[in-house]
Structures are given as C-alpha cells and as structure tokens.
Amino acid sequence: DTGVSQNPRHKITKRGQNVTFRCDPISEHNRLYWYRQTLGQGPEFLTYFQNEAQLEKSRLLSDRFSAERPKGSFSTLEIQRTEQGDSAMYLCASSLDVSRNAFFGQGTRLTVV
Amino acid sequence: EDQVTQSPEALRLQEGESSSLNCSYTVSGLRGLFWYRQDPGKGPEFLFTLYSAGEEKEKERLKATLTKKESFLHITAPKPEDSATYLCAVQARNAGNMLTFGGGTRLMVKP
Numbered sequence: 001d002t003g004v005s006q007n008p009r010h011k012i013t014k015r016g017q018n019v020t021f022r023c024d025p026i027s028e029h030n031r032l033y034w035y036r037q038t039l040g041q042g043p044e045f046l047t048y049f050q051n052e053a054q055l056e057k058s059r060l061l062s063d064r065f066s067a068e069r070p071k072g073s074f075s076t077l078e079i080q081r082t083e084q085g086d087s088a089m090y091l092c093a094s095s096l097d098v099s100r101n102a103f104f105g106q107g108t109r110l111t112v113v
Numbered sequence: 114e115d116q117v118t119q120s121p122e123a124l125r126l127q128e129g130e131s132s133s134l135n136c137s138y139t140v141s142g143l144r145g146l147f148w149y150r151q152d153p154g155k156g157p158e159f160l161f162t163l164y165s166a167g168e169e170k171e172k173e174r175l176k177a178t179l180t181k182k183e184s185f186l187h188i189t190a191p192k193p194e195d196s197a198t199y200l201c202a203v204q205a206r207n208a209g210n211m212l213t214f215g216g217g218t219r220l221m222v223k224p
Contacts, residue, residue, distance in 0.1 A: 004156075031210055042117075042200050042214030043157065056209050091156050095210060101147065102212065104156035 004105035006092050012111045013082055020078045021108045025094030032075050033102060034067055035091040036060065043091055049075060082112045115140045115205050117215035125221045126191055134186040134218045136201030146184050147212060148177050149200040157200055160186075191222045 005024040013019050025032050030051050035043035046065070048056040051072035061067075064082075069075040079086055089109050093102040118137045126132055138146065145164050149157035161170040163179040170177045174195065176187040186199055198219045202212040 006156075033210065033212075035212075040216070042119075042202070042216050043212075045211045045213070048209055048211060056211060093156075101159045101162055102210070103159060104149075106156045107154075109154070 004092055004094050004103055006090075006105035006108050008108060009106060010109045010111075012113060015084060015112055016081055018078065018080045019082060019110065020076055021090055021092075021110075023075045023077070023092030023094075023105060024073075025075070025092070026103060029094035029096050029103075030072065031095045031097065031102075032069055033093045033095075034075070034077050035093065035104075037089040037091055037107070038087075046077075079110075082110075084112050086110060087112045115203055115208070115213040117201055117203055117213055119199075119201050119215035119218050121218060122216065123219045123221070125223065126188075128192055128222055128224050129190045131187070131189045131191070133188070134199055134220070136184040136186070136215055137182060138184070138201075138203045138215075139182075140203045140205045140213070142206035144204045144206045144208075146179055147202045147204065148184070148186055149202065151198045151200055151217070153198075160199075188220070191220075193222045193224050196220055196222045 032049045034046040037043040049069040064080045067077045089107040091107045093104045095102040120135045148160040151157045161177040166181045198217040200217045202214040
C-alpha cells in the first residue's frame with residue numbers, strides 16, 4: 001500500500017489549453033474524491049465517485065471540468081480551455097466507506113499562465 | 114449550508130509553549146469532525162476523527178476534543194517539527210462523504 005498517488009505533481013499550461021490529471025487511490029478503497037485548494041484556503045469539494053459511478057458534483061465544477069473513474073480504479077480530472085482562475089492545487093482522496101477517513105494524495109499543482 | 118471557521122488564522126509559539134486551535138462549525142447533522150495536518154506543497158495528512166460531543170482523541174503532543182459547536186486541537190509542549198497548517202473539516206450525515214473544510218490555522222513553532 002503506497003497511499004494515494006497523483007500525477008503529475010506540477011503542471012504549467014497556457015491559458016486556453018486542456019489539461020488532465022490522474023489519481024490512483026489506495027487499492028481497496030471504493031470511494032474517490034477530488035478537491036481543489038487555493039493558496040491560504042482549505043480544500044473545496046469538487047466531485048465524488050463510488051466505484052465507477054460519479055455520485056456528487058459541486059457547483060464549483062463548471063462545464064469545463066470533467067472527471068471519470070473507469071472500472072472503479074484510477075480517476076482522471078480534465079479541465080478544458082483553462083483559465084488563470086483554475087490555478088490551484090488539485091487534491092485526490094480515497095476512503096473505504098462512508099464512515100472511514102479519507103486519505104489524500106500529494107496533489108497536482110496547476111499553474112495557468 | 115455547512116460552515117467551518119478556524120481560529121486563529123496563524124499562531125506563533127515558542128518551543129514548549131502549549132496552546133489550542135479552535136474549529137467552530139455549523140452542520141445539519143454531524144457524521145464526523147476531522148483534523149488534518151498539511152505541510153507546504155503536500156496533501157493533508159489525517160490526524161483524528163471525532164464523532165460525538167465529549168469525545169477526545171490523543172496522538173503524541175496533540176489532543177482533539179469536540180463539543181456540539183466546536184472542536185479544539187490542543188498542542189502540548191510543541192516542537193519545531195509540529196509547524197504546519199492544521200485543517201478542520203466536517204462531514205454531514207446527508208452529504209455523502211463530502212468534507213467541508215475550514216481555512217486552516219498556520220502554526221509556527223520556534224526553537
């Protein structure tokens with residue numbers, strides 16, 4: 001068990017480009033979450049998967065954002081037509097069930113220039 | 114809407130100087146309150162979960178307590194390696210597994 005793994009760790013992109021991040025959860029965890037964190041703030045919930053089903057989406061998740069979790073294993077978060085306001089740390093977390101703690105990955109730092 | 118407010122925003126302590134961090138919350142039915150530690154540039158690291166008022170949990174120099182409106186993270190005789198941002202989050206009974214976080218308290222412990 002190597003914990004939650006996120007790739008890449010850092011991404012710099014030009015405004016208007018598309019980016020995709022990957023999250024590999026702890027192997028036996030069926031619940032997976034994406035959060036966004038800006039400097040000096042706490043993480044904000046984006047979306048939640050139970051196995052392969054996307055069950056919750058925050059209103060923060062605009063139409064430019066899409067997340068998938070094929071086969072209930074790894075997940076990807078894609079941002080289309082990036083804007084400078086998308087610059088943030090994108091965190092992935094996983095847990096075993098609803099009453100268990102969520103364990104976070106190291107995050108992907110996105111900078112849109 | 115669930116809300117979490119942490120205070121102070123920043124706290125400077127001398128090594129060995131004990132103190133407490135506050136987390137005030139409003140939630141429509143609390144399933145759990147979580148404390149995390151976050152080092153710069155890294156993801157949050159789980160510390161404690163508290164489920165009901167009166168509950169206490171301890172780990173090394175840290176002790177977390179819970180009432181119906183707030184939680185405290187007590188730090189006893191802190192060391193420089195305790196310097197980090199401490200995040201509090203609540204999970205509501207009707208919110209799936211979503212966590213609502215506060216803004217965090219940045220703790221700096223000077224030797």
